[in-house]
Amino acid sequence: MNDGGVQIHVNGRQVTVAAHDTDMTLAEFFHERMDLTGTKVCCGIGVCRACTVGTRNRPDALMEKTLACTTIVSAIASQHIYTVEGLAEGSTLSELQQGFLESFSFQCGYCTPGFLMAASAMLDHLRQYRIDTDELDAMIETWVCGNLCRCTGYVKYIAAIRKVALLQIKGGA
CATH class of the missing domain: 1.10.150.120 ([2Fe-2S]-binding domain)
Structure with missing residues (x-):
């Protein structure tokens, strides 16, 4: 991207993150820009792990745990992120x-x-x-x-x- 923004993939969807949002935490970005409020923030410093999301550096990689309250968007540029909203398929729970x-x-x-x-x-x-x-x-x-x-x-x-x-x-x- 020309403006210093990044691309990420959230629950299978490619998302363009504007440069002014790349220093937001994942939790902030999900809540404020994507209306994905399932990821919770409790302690805000990565201790309680309520904010855990899944990440993959490529679609076929194994999913890893990532703390959304302490990870900024620019740190996971081009990665695939999975939130609790992405677990169900339509109205069918995982x-x-x-x-x-x-x-x-x-x-x-x-x-x-x-x-x-x-x-x-x-x-x-x-x-x-x-x-x-x-x-x-x-x-x-x-x-x-x-x-x-x-x-x-x-x-x-x-x-x-x-x-x-x-x-x-x-x-x-």
Whole structure:
């Protein structure tokens, strides 16, 4: 781009970011410029991880976790970013979202998008790197242990993630 702006891809859509917006955090950009308000900001310094989104440096790369409250747009130029709004297909929830609902995983729901995106990145890695079921709890801990829930819903979040991951491991999906 000529004006110093950048291109990013958000939930599969190419987005042109104007130069004056490239120093915004991802969370600010999603909320203020794209009307994507599912990504939550709580602590604002990357500790609680409520703002977790998924990123890929190219479409076929594995999804990584990225903190939207501390990552500025210019730092992820040309990358592919996935927010909680991109998990469902139309009105059909993703398997993980459905698992969260069925397990009654959340109370207030504020931290839920961060847990969903961290777990989505984990499931993406699980598709690539097969593990034995006895290694699953350690993998879940690695991927979502840092996400904070003020309502202390950890047991139900982990149960839902475990259930979906086990189906993926057994189904080979």
